[in-house]
Amino acid sequence: MPFLQRSLLAVALLAACPFASAGTWVTHGPHGGSVFKIVAGRSAPDAPILAYGNGGVFRRSAADTAWSRVDGLPPSLYVVDVEAAAMAHVLYLASDYAVYRSSDDGRTWTRASRFAGAGDVQAVFDVAMRPYASDSLAVLTSAGLSLSNDGGVTFAPAAGLDPAASYGRVAYANDGTLYLQVDYDPNATHAGARLIRSTTGGASWTPLTLPASLSWVSQIMTAPESSSLLYVGDGQTVFGSADAGDSWFLVGPPADCGVNALAVAPGDPFGLYAGCDDGGVAYAPYSASAIWTPFGAGNGLVANGTGDAQQIGTLAALPPGPGPTLLAGSLDGGVFRTTDGGATWAPANDGFESTSIRALATHPYDARVVLAGQSDATTTSHGLFRSADGGASWNVSNAKLNAEQIRAIAIDPTTVDADPNTDEPFTVYAAGESYRTPLDETRKDGGIYKSTDRGATWTTIDAGIALVNGRPDMGLVRALWLDPRSCAAPPPSGPCPAGGGPLRTILAAGSGVSDRTSPGLPYRSARIWRSTDAGANWSPSDNGLPLPIARPGTSGTFAMGGVVALAADPTNASTLYAATFLAGFPASGPVSTIANGVFKSTDGGLNWTHSSNGLPRIGGPDTSHVDVLALAVSPADPQMLYAATAPPYAPASAAVYRSTDGGATWTSRSAGIAGRSPRALLVDPNDATGNTVYVAVDGSTVNPGGVYRTTDGGATWNSHSLGLPVTAAMALALPPRASGEPARVLAGTPAGVSLLVSAPDGDDDGVDDVIEASIGDGNFDGVPDASQRNVASLLAPIVGSKQNFILTASIVSGCAQLDNVEHVAAQRLPVDPVAATEQQLWGLVRIELPGCANAVVDVTFHGANFAGGNHRWRNYGPMKPGDETMLDWYAYSQARRLGQQTWRLTLDATRQGNWRGDANNILFIGGPSDLPDFLFANGFD
Numbered sequence: 001m002p003f004l005q006r007s008l009l010a011v012a013l014l015a016a017c018p019f020a021s022a023g024t025w026v027t028h029g030p031h032g033g034s035v036f037k038i039v040a041g042r043s044a045p046d047a048p049i050l051a052y053g054n055g056g057v058f059r060r061s062a063a064d065t066a067w068s069r070v071d072g073l074p075p076s077l078y079v080v081d082v083e084a085a086a087m088a089h090v091l092y093l094a095s096d097y098a099v100y101r102s103s104d105d106g107r108t109w110t111r112a113s114r115f116a117g118a119g120d121v122q123a124v125f126d127v128a129m130r131p132y133a134s135d136s137l138a139v140l141t142s143a144g145l146s147l148s149n150d151g152g153v154t155f156a157p158a159a160g161l162d163p164a165a166s167y168g169r170v171a172y173a174n175d176g177t178l179y180l181q182v183d184y185d186p187n188a189t190h191a192g193a194r195l196i197r198s199t200t201g202g203a204s205w206t207p208l209t210l211p212a213s214l215s216w217v218s219q220i221m222t223a224p225e226s227s228s229l230l231y232v233g234d235g236q237t238v239f240g241s242a243d244a245g246d247s248w249f250l251v252g253p254p255a256d257c258g259v260n261a262l263a264v265a266p267g268d269p270f271g272l273y274a275g276c277d278d279g280g281v282a283y284a285p286y287s288a289s290a291i292w293t294p295f296g297a298g299n300g301l302v303a304n305g306t307g308d309a310q311q312i313g314t315l316a317a318l319p320p321g322p323g324p325t326l327l328a329g330s331l332d333g334g335v336f337r338t339t340d341g342g343a344t345w346a347p348a349n350d351g352f353e354s355t356s357i358r359a360l361a362t363h364p365y366d367a368r369v370v371l372a373g374q375s376d377a378t379t380t381s382h383g384l385f386r387s388a389d390g391g392a393s394w395n396v397s398n399a400k401l402n403a404e405q406i407r408a409i410a411i412d413p414t415t416v417d418a419d420p421n422t423d424e425p426f427t428v429y430a431a432g433e434s435y436r437t438p439l440d441e442t443r444k445d446g447g448i449y450k451s452t453d454r455g456a457t458w459t460t461i462d463a464g465i466a467l468v469n470g471r472p473d474m475g476l477v478r479a480l481w482l483d484p485r486s487c488a489a490p491p492p493s494g495p496c497p498a499g500g501g502p503l504r505t506i507l508a509a510g511s512g513v514s515d516r517t518s519p520g521l522p523y524r525s526a527r528i529w530r531s532t533d534a535g536a537n538w539s540p541s542d543n544g545l546p547l548p549i550a551r552p553g554t555s556g557t558f559a560m561g562g563v564v565a566l567a568a569d570p571t572n573a574s575t576l577y578a579a580t581f582l583a584g585f586p587a588s589g590p591v592s593t594i595a596n597g598v599f600k601s602t603d604g605g606l607n608w609t610h611s612s613n614g615l616p617r618i619g620g621p622d623t624s625h626v627d628v629l630a631l632a633v634s635p636a637d638p639q640m641l642y643a644a645t646a647p648p649y650a651p652a653s654a655a656v657y658r659s660t661d662g663g664a665t666w667t668s669r670s671a672g673i674a675g676r677s678p679r680a681l682l683v684d685p686n687d688a689t690g691n692t693v694y695v696a697v698d699g700s701t702v703n704p705g706g707v708y709r710t711t712d713g714g715a716t717w718n719s720h721s722l723g724l725p726v727t728a729a730m731a732l733a734l735p736p737r738a739s740g741e742p743a744r745v746l747a748g749t750p751a752g753v754s755l756l757v758s759a760p761d762g763d764d765d766g767v768d769d770v771i772e773a774s775i776g777d778g779n780f781d782g783v784p785d786a787s788q789r790n791v792a793s794l795l796a797p798i799v800g801s802k803q804n805f806i807l808t809a810s811i812v813s814g815c816a817q818l819d820n821v822e823h824v825a826a827q828r829l830p831v832d833p834v835a836a837t838e839q840q841l842w843g844l845v846r847i848e849l850p851g852c853a854n855a856v857v858d859v860t861f862h863g864a865n866f867a868g869g870n871h872r873w874r875n876y877g878p879m880k881p882g883d884e885t886m887l888d889w890y891a892y893s894q895a896r897r898l899g900q901q902t903w904r905l906t907l908d909a910t911r912q913g914n915w916r917g918d919a920n921n922i923l924f925i926g927g928p929s930d931l932p933d934f935l936f937a938n939g940f941d
Contacts, residue, residue: 023761025723025747025754030372030385030394032303032334032347033355033752038316038327039084039091042224042266047319048105050091051329052079053354054376055751056725057093059106060351062318062325067335067351071828072109073100074887076701076726083129086174086224090134090151094127097885099139100830101152110831111888112152115141130172131224138178138202140170145180147202158202162189171220175227177244178202181217195220195232197245208245213237221262231272233259238274254282254292260331263315265341266324273317273326273342279309279380281328283342293342300345303333303382305398305458310336311379332377332404355382357748358679360733361409361428365498366420367735370746371397371455372753373406373430375730381405384430386455388423390735391746391755401458402445406432407510410480414487414501415452425453427502429535431477431510446472448480448508450535461535466525468513474525475511481566482506483573483604486532506531507541507605509578511562516584519550519557527563528578530605544608545580546595558592558624559583565631565681569638569662576601577641577663578608581627582618582648591618597625598643600663614666615657618647632681636690638662642669642714644678644695654678654697654705658714669714672817672850673697674921675705680732680748686739687711696729696747702877702884703916704728704923706820707747707756718764719819719848725751765792765818778808778860789817792847796823799841806862809847812904814855819848824925829876832889835929844876844927852922853909860902866928867900875913875926882917892926903928 034053041047046061050070057079058067077095084091091102099112115122122141130136135151138158145158145167158178161167162185169181178198182190190196193207194217210217215234223229230241231251238252238259253259257276265271265283274282280296295301296309303310310330318325324341327348334355337348359373370387372394377383381404386397412427430449446462465472483505484495496503512527526540548559561583569575578599582592597612612625630644641659643666654675657666675697684692691713699705705728706721721728724747731748742758760769763786771794772778772786778793779785785793790811795804809821824844826832842861849855873895879886892913894906907913907922915923 023720023722023756023758025721025756027353027749027752027754028392028394029353029752030355030357030374030382031352031752032349032382033352033374034332034377035314035329035335035352035354036079037082037314038329038335039082040316040318040327041084041089042086042317042319048084048089048091049316049318049327050082050084050093050106051327051335051352052082053329053352054356055352055354055749057082058352061105065350067349069351069353070106072102072107072830074701074830075704078701080124081127083127085129085134086131088134090129092127092129092137092152094124094139096124097122098887099124099127099137099152103151108827108831110833112137112148113154115139115143115146115155125168126170128170128172130176131174131222133174133176136172136176138170138172140167140180145170145202158198160198160203160205162187165189169217169220171222173222173227173230173244174224176201177227179220179222179230179245180205181220195245211239211248211250214239219259219262221264223264229270231262233262235259235277238262238272240272251284251290252282252292254284254294257282257292257294260311260313261315263317263326266317266319266326268324273315275312275315275328277311277313277331277379279311281312281315281342295338295342295345299343301328301336302380303330303347303396304380304404305383305396305401308380331379332374332381333379334382353751355385355752356730356750357753358730359406359409359430359432360731360746360748360753361411362733362735362746363411363420363426364413364416365418365736366416367737367744368420369454370733370735370753371409371411371428372748373409373432375405375407375432375748377405379404383432384409384455387753390744391753394753397455399457401430401449402434402443402460403430403432403447403449404434405476406430407476407478408432408480410482412482412501412503413484414496414498414503416498418498423454427452428455429480429482429506430458431480431508433476444471444473446474446538447477447510448535448538461531462538463536464538465529466513466540468524473513474508474527474529475513475562477508477510478562478564479509479566480506481509481568481576485573502534504532504534505604506535507566507576508538509563509566512542512560514548514559514583516548516557516559520547522547527560528605541605542608543606544601545578545599549592549594551584551590551592557584558594560594560596561627564629567631567633567641569633570635571638574602574604575638575662576605577611577631577633579628579631579643581629582624591620592624593622594624597628597645598631598663598666611663612666613664614659615643615645616647616655629678630681630695632683632693634683634690635685636688640690640713642681642683642693642695644681646677654695656681656693656695656714656717669710670717671715672717672719672819672921673708674719674850674916674918674923675699675703675728679728679730682732682734684734684743686737686743689713694732694745696732698728698730699726700884701726702882702887703918707732707745716817716851718817718850720756720758720766722766722820722822724754725749729754763787763789765789766820766822767792767794771795775806778806778862779810779858781810790815792818792821794821794823796843797825799825799827799843805842805864807845808858808860808862809845810858810860811849812856812858814907815849815852817850817852819850820846821848822846824927826927830889832874832876832929834931835874835889842927844925846923846925848924849907849922851920853919855907855922857905857907858898858902859905861928862901864901864928866897866903870931871897871928872931873903873905873926874929875924877913877915877925879912881910881912881914895926
C-alpha cells in the first residue's frame with residue numbers, strides 16, 4: 001500500500017488513540033496541598049476564581065465543583081501574584097519576570113509588554129488592578145512602579161519615586177487612588193513614611209502617617225465597593241482607615257491570630273475576615289469595634305489527624321449568594337469553602353493538584369495499594385494518603401499522625417499476605433518531621449511513626465531518640481530501612497517470608513542535630529538511629545560519619561547536612577550504604593574538605609566508612625565529594641550500585657554514577673540526563689540484568705526535570721516525562737507486576753502522584769510503536785519509523801476540525817536519538833502576538849535531543865501547505881538558552897522551509913532555539929505561522 005494511502009488509513013483507524021506519547025503521565029491527586037493565593041471576581045456566580053500553589057495555577061467559578069489546571073501559560077512559572085477584576089472577566093498573573101493577562105476567565109493568556117524603567121530584565125514584586133476598571137494595572141518591579149491604562153499593552157513609569165528606595169506592596173482603590181508600601185527610603189524622599197498615596201495616577205505621592213504600633217506593612221487591602229476604606233497590617237496588628245489613610249482606627253488583631261490575609265466580607269464593606277497563621281479564620285462584623293469571632297477546627301477548618309486548625313494564607317470573597325461565601329487557602333492543607341460566613345467549612349480541593357509528594361510505598365503483592373507522604377509542609381498538612389486503586393483515588397490516612405511532612409515510608413513485607421485480593425492490616429513505618437506546627441514545642445517528636453493497621457492509625461515511636469531542648473529530635477528523617485532477615489525465625493537464607501514477621505531491626509536516617517559551637521563536637525542527635533525491637537526503642541548508629549570541621553580562615557563550620565538515602569545488599573543485610581549531603585557550604589570562599597557522598601557499613605549499620613572514590617569533588621582533589629541525593633542497589637547484582645549526585649548549590653548538574661564493586665569505585669553514567677538535582681533512583685526488579693534504572697530529576701521553567709530511564713546500565717538515558725510538572729519528580733515507585741507486563745511507574749511530584757503506564761516504544765522517541773507502525777514511513781526514507789531512534793511520527797489534531805494529521809520529526813544529522821516528541825496545541829501557550837491561522841490550526845512540535853550539542857532536524861506537517869503567504873517559523877521559549885527572563889515568542893532564523901509541508905531546523909545547544917542552558921541537551925518548541933505581513937519576520941515583536 002502506498003504511503004499516503006496507508007497514512008490516511010492510520011489516521012482513520014487511530015483517531016481515538018493518544019496523539020503523541022508512548023506513555024504520558026497522568027495525575028489523580030491527592031488533591032489539596034499548598035495554596036499561595038486565591039482571587040475571585042465578584043460580579044456573578046460564574047465569575048472567575050484563580051488559585052495557585054506548588055502544583056501550578058488552577059481556575060474555577062463559584063458555581064463549579066472542581067478546579068481545572070490553567071492552560072495558556074508557560075509550562076511552569078514562579079507565580080508572584082494574581083488579580084481578578086471585580087466585574088469584567090479579566091485576570092492578571094504576575095510571574096517573577098512577566099505579567100500575563102486573560103480577558104476570558106483564564107482560558108487564554110497574553111503576555112503584557114515590557115515594563116517601564118531601566119532595562120528589560122526586572123523582577124516582579126507585586127501587581128494590582130483597579131476595581132471595576134480592569135485595564136488599569138500597577139506592576140511593582142525591581143526598577144520601580146510601572147503603570148498601564150490599556151491592560152498591559154503599554155507601561156509608563158510612576159513619577160516621584162526614588163530609584164534608591166525599595167517598595168514592597170501596591171494597591172488600587174476603586175477611584176484610582178494608589179497606595180504603595182515603602183520598605184527602604186535612604187534619601188528620605190517620602191519623609192520616612194512606610195506608606196504613600198497617589199491621587200494623581202502615580203504622578204505625585206503623599207506620605208501617610210501610620211500608627212506607631214504598626215511595625216511595618218505586610219498587607220494593604222482596599223474595599224472594592226469603597227473608595228476610602230483601607231486596611232493595613234504587619235502580620236500581628238491590623239488598622240483600618242475610612243478616609244483613605246488620613247486617620248486610623250484599631251481593628252485587631254484577633255485573639256491568638258498572626259494575620260496572614262485579609263478579606264472584606266461579601267456584601268458588607270465594613271465586615272472583615274482575617275486568615276491566621278496560628279490556625280483558622282476570624283471575623284469582625286464591624287471593623288471599628290474589633291469584636292472578633294474565631295472559626296477553627298471545630299468549624300471544619302482542619303485537615304490533619306490531630307485536630308489542629310489550618311494555617312490560612314489567603315482569603316477570597318465570592319459573589320453574594322444565600323450566605324456570605326468565601327474560599328480560604330491554607331498554607332499546606334488545601335482549599336476550604338464556607339457559604340455561611342464561616343460557621344461551617346468544607347474542603348474544596350477537587351482538581352486542585354498542589355500536594356507535594358516525596359515518599360511513596362507500594363504493597364509488595366497488591367499493586368492497588370499505595371501510600372504517599374506529603375512533604376515540604378511546615379504547617380498543618382494532611383501528612384499521609386492511601387490509595388486502594390493504584391493511585392486513581394486517594395484518602396487521607398493520618399489518624400493520630402503527629403507529622404507535618406513525611407519523607408520516607410516502608411511497608412513491612414512480612415506482615416502482608418500473598419493474596420492480592422485481601423486487605424490485611426499490615427505494618428507500615430513512616431518518617432518525617434512534626435516541626436513546625438503546632439507552634440507549641442511540646443508537640444515536637446522524633447519524626448518516626450508506626451501503623452499496624454495498614455496506615456489507618458498511627459503512633460509515634462521515638463523512645464531513645466536524643467532529647468534536644470527537652471524533646472526527642474533527630475531533625476528531618478529522610479530514610480528508613482527494614483532488615484529483611486530480622487524476623488523472630490529467619491529462614492536459612494533469603495528474606496523472611498510473608499506472614500513470618502514482624503521484622504525487628506530498623507534503621508532511620510536524617511539530618512541529625514549538630515553542635516556547631518566549636519569544630520569537632522559530637523552531634524547532639526545522631527544522623528542514623530537503630531532499633532532492634534520494631535521501633536519500640538532506638539540507639540545511635542552513625543559511628544564513622546564525620547563530625548563538623550572549621551572553615552579555613554573563618555569562625556564557621558562545615559557539617560554533614562544529613563543522610564538522605566539508605567540502601568542494602570539484597571543478599572547480605574549486613575552490608576548497607578548511606579547517601580549524604582553537605583550543610584554550611586558557602587557560595588564563595590573556603591571549600592569544604594569534610595567526607596561526603598557515599599558511606600558503607602558491613603556490620604548492619606553500626607560502623608560506617610567513606611566509600612566515594614571516583615565521585616566528583618566540589619573544588620579539587622582535597623575537597624569534599626559532591627552531594628549524593630539518591631542511592632540504589634541492583635537486585636540482580638549486589639555489587640552494582642547507582643548514586644545520583646549534584647554539587648551543592650549548583651543548578652543544571654544532575655548526574656548518575658555507577659559502581660560495580662560494591663561502592664569501592666564509581667564511574668559516570670549520565671549521558672542524556674538533563675535538569676537540576678536528582679531526587680530518586682529505582683532499579684526495576686523485573687529486569688534480571690539489573691540494567692533498567694529510573695532516576696527522577698527536578699528542574700525549572702527553562703530547564704525542565706523529568707523521569708529518565710536506562711536499559712543499558714546507565715550508558716544512555718532517555719526522558720519519559722510528558723505530562724510531568726517541569727519541577728518534576730521527587731519520589732519513585734514501581735508497583736508489583738507479572739513478568740512481561742508493562743511497568744506502571746509512580747512519581748511523587750509537587751502536584752501529587754503521577755502515573756505512567758509504559759506502552760511499547762522500542763526506539764524510545766516517545767511515540768507508541770503501534771501508532772508509528774500504522775503510520776509507516778513518515779520521512780520517506782524507506783525504513784519504518786517504529787524502528788528508528790532518529791525518527792518519530794505521531795497523530796495530531798487539526799484544531800477546529802474533526803480531522804487529524806501526521807506529524808513527523810526526523811534527525812538529518814548531528815545526533816542519533818529523539819526524546820519526548822510531542823504535538824503542542826498553540827492554545828496551551830500564551831498567545832503569540834503576531835501569529836495567524838496556521839499556528840492555531842497545526843500547532844507546534846516539541847522535541848528533545850539527549851546528549852546532543854547540535855543537529856539538523858526536519859519536521860513535516862503532512863497535508864499542510866506552507867508555500868503561500870508570509871509563512872515563518874516561530875519559536876516559543878527563552879530567546880537565550882537557560883534565561884527565564886527572556887521567555888517569549890520569537891522568529892527562529894535557523895528554520896528553512898523545504899517544499900509545501902516540511903521545515904528544516906538547524907539546532908545548536910548553545911544558541912537560540914534551545915530552552916536549556918545545557919551544552920549537551922536540547923529542548924525545542926516551535927511551529928509554522930502565517931504572519932500578517934513581513935514587518936514581524938525579523939522577530940521584532
